[in-house]
Amino acid sequence: MKACFMGLGYIGLPTAIIAAKHGVQITGVDINAKVVEMTNAGKLHIIEPGMEEMLREVVADGRLHASTVPETSDAYFMVVPTPFKGNHEPDVSYVEAATRAVLPLLKEGDLYVIESTSPIGTTEAMAKIIFAERPELEGKIYIAYCPERVLPGNVIYELVHNDRVIGGLNPESTEKAVEFYSQFVQGKLHKTNARTAEMCKLTENSSRDVQIAFANELSIICDKAGINVWELISLANKHPRVNILQPGCGVGGHCIAVDPYFITADFPIESQIIAKAREINNYKAFWCAERIQNAMLKFELENHRRPTVAMMGLAFKPNIDDLRESPAKYITTKVMQSGSNADILVVEPNVAEHNVFKLTDYREAYDRADIVVFMVAHDPFKTLPRRDDKIILDFCGICK
């Protein structure tokens, strides 16, 4: 069977590769010509362990080729970004553009699936667009929603082994989508309707955001109460039915920090906890920046010289090189802009260089700094020796 993947990003490309490996003839479509060129050359434009040799294999076998335009297929997958606009309104314009691009190619019996994280009702809205242009297809094609839940860095394993939720606009569409995914998914395929599947994805990530907000609120309370929050959470989690997550310097990435707005935008009255959790997690980054600025001022008053400060970690979570929507990046920028006349050493061991920040090796920064700020719990930081002659601000539990 032939499948057309619209969007060759962190999810679209790995999914297309895995499907190709399992015998599906794939056309991978991206508006970025460079991505198309690299993909056809067997070069991965994203970082994902073990994925590049799989890409080379399916390109060499002719089972996957990339293009900037869609080609006639039997199944079409929308795996494009769904960011939010300035006022936290979801932006489904990429999904709509991808849908309009494949619309002329759709024929009776085809399958159309949205994988992109989307506000409730998006699948129905895209169906309306399809049938407005192609009324003869009404009731003749299969339309479903199937979100992904893979963890970047572990995509190959999770794409095959995670359970998936598949929601069709009608039962036969659900069945048709289940038939496609069962070619390469070993996890269970759970059937539902499109709106429930759309909300399931938003629920998964919003629940995590709320859990993290609870941990971050605890960390702010404990700081004032003179309690070690890492010890507190570890003790509370000894309870057989308590599982409190870890405080951080805020919540980053373009999933957990974004998806809850897809609910609050549509249900602003009803989604109280979800909205407040977003506020708390955003506030945590601001709170961290304030603590750093206070420590710098205190140092200068006590030592009559400006401090050297090591900002340890820029990525949005431990042991990755992804800086998108990173609270650590926000905090570093805020501290640098605070007009402080301190020496700020910026550290990110997973990135060789950065177009804005001059990066310093983490060992050198640790040695030179008067104030060391741990923002992201990268493994290399755990090897640094304890130094009681330094002021340590630990926002990610490295020193717990």
Ligand code: SAJ
């Ligand atoms: N974080 C904390 N404390 C924690 C856990 C995470 O502060 O205890 C922070 C991280 O530092 C990071 C942010 O939250 O800044 C998000 O981290 P994450 O571990 O949730 O990772 P993501 O965003 O890469 O992946 C999430 C996953 N969703 C869930 O765990 C419910 C993943 O399964 C999804 O596929 C992904 O979002 C997505 O693409 O939606």
